[in-house]
Amino acid sequence: MKTTAVTHENITCSVLAVPPLARHADLSLNREANKALIHHMESGGVRTLLYGGNANFYNIPVSEYAEVLDFLEETVGADTWVIPSVGPDYGKMIDQAAILRQRKFPTAMILPLMFPSTDAGAMDGIRRFSDAFAQPVIIYIKNTTFLQPESVEVLAREGRIAAIKYAIVRDAPEQDEFLTRLLQLVDKSKVISGIGERPAIVHLRDFGLSGFTSGSVCVGPRGSMELLRAIQSGNFLEAEQLRAAYMPLEDCRDALNPIRVLHDAVTAAGIADMGPMLPMLSRLDSKHQAHLGVISKALLAHDKALDLRNL
């Protein structure tokens, strides 16, 4: 596992994949299936794995946290960066800080607590967590109420922020007052687009964000990595073409539930059996599985057909 500190180069060298986590029927960690998924992503060029919402870290038991972290650390390649998530509640994140501090992860992402929290309370929790972890953190902005841009600026000035995952969904991502305000206050090189392939071109080209996170990259790693490269080199027509392959799966994720659909898409594509979902989530109803099988297999086949010249 790569353990170097968070730098602009680290953030921009790879799509930040946000994978699901495979489990056995008894909900224990399925090492072989997770290994297969990690190798699939790495063989497509992905070098950053962010274990967060899609892995249902919202609900991961603290008693299992060390086992999962150690498994990820020993399973990924030497040049792959793993970013675990913590929280979303304060009690969980402060217990996780003690576990993280004994390990070599250079940062962790704080999952946003939707309720009950306040802006000032979230700042307090983030400060206490970053002190306990003794590393800068990734802030996850998923709505307009968890943390205000002015509060993020204060935390950034205090040196606590390694990066910001910006994930407020807009019908038209070009119009985004919150993001515009945020970028007036913090260094834009620290801000990552956090909603997959769909808004990635607008976020990187028009707002100057540094990179993007993706769940669908777990099914189609090559195309998503090529999309990142195309945007970075200003080939936006090529970027649009590359992104098109992801839209059937992204449409299905947005229509049903992004986390649940991704979990089952990895299984349906035949990459690895993700098994059941950790409560409080559950797998998709059987009526959606046939359609998901078709679109996830099509994305995987499309991805395998891409050549590897840029990887």
Ligand SMILES: N[C@@H](CC=O)C(=O)O
């Ligand atoms: N939510 C996005 C990016 C990950 O956080 C996705 O799952 O594609």
